[in-house]
Amino acid sequence: MAARRPPSVAQREQHAPGSVRVRDAILGQQRRLRTAAKRLDKAGASEIHDSRVAARRLRSMLKTFRPLLDAEHARLYRADLRSFAHALGEAREADVRRELLTSVSLDDGRISPTAHRRLLALLERSCVASRERLGPRIASPEWATLGAALERQRAGGPLVVERNAGMAEVLALVCRAWRRPVRLLRRRPRGVAELHELRLAFKHCRYALEPVADIAPRETERLLRRLRAAQDCIGDHRDTLLAERWVKEHEPALGSALVARLDVGLRDREKALRRDAARRAARVLEAWQEWRAATRPVRKAGRPSPQ
Secondary structure (H helix, E strand, O other): OOOOOOOOOHHOOOHHHHHHHHHHHHHHHHHHHHHHHHOOHHOHHHHHHHHHHHHHHHHHHHHHOOOHHHHHHHHHHHHHHHHHHOHHHHHHHHHHHHHHHHHHHHHHHOOOHHHHHHHHHHHHHHHHHHHHHHHHHOHHHHHHHHHHHHHHHHHHOOOOOOOOHHHHHHHHHHHHHOOOHHHHHHHHOHHHHHHHHHHHHHHHHHHHHHHHOOHHHHHHHHHHHHHHHHHHHHHHHHHHHHHHHHHHHHHHHHHHHHHHHHHHHHHHHHHHHHHHHHHHHHHHHHHHHHHHHHHHHHHHOOOOOOO
16 A cells, blocks of 8 residues: 555544544543553453453554554654553453463362362462562563553644544455454464464454444444453463463472372363364355455445546
8 A cells, every 4th residue: 555645634534434443442542541541550350351451452453453553653653662561461361361270270079188289379479589589670660661652652643644534444454454354264273373473463353343344234243252262362372372381381389290280271271272273264264255355345435436
């Protein structure tokens, strides 16, 4: 897509439907991020999760609709959002690991109550330690600088510089976001690295679809539902692999017998999730093709007529 010139005075007075849609989606996500970030001082599992999701959603929107935005403004904003979300990653992983391993231990009838309590204690210490490392970071001058940068981006000049984008152009950008996952899906991914790459692509596509969910609502809802199911399953698979690694790294504290039992449960879970992830991912492609067909009239309506 060709580089855009700054809008003229006449253009600035116009607000085409596509430009309004993108602007409102970004503003809405900025509000959600600000609300979530204000609650981070509690550092609870939900506060950390909500803040990371809000930052990822906004960062993804800035990528999808980049041709309609101020390029440098959007680039800097995305870098700040990535730093923000990355800072919360350790605490979030500790929360997920505690829930997962607690469940695996309870499901295994051969793990003694004493060993289970030992596991819970170690998991709790891991969560507390991640909060202890996060607390000073949130209170640090670097974090304040990051927060100020995000606030400047939120309150700064308009990100959307293209005011004449129609819905056809916005839908074309959403379609473009699907190039990578469609290539992956056609290879029928089953390996760990491929599934992880597909999960990241699915997240981006889901966030891209949300601002246009009212166009072909039946097909969009089906596609979003299948995206969420596949993404969650692949995410659970990745969490299981990370938990396996953590258990092996903490064998001295857990004991070899407990590690062996947890390893059995985690391996069984990993195999089942990998099969399920591949099955759910395959169903996304069909729903995507239906969505493309349903939105084709809107996309074609915005194309210039042949001379």
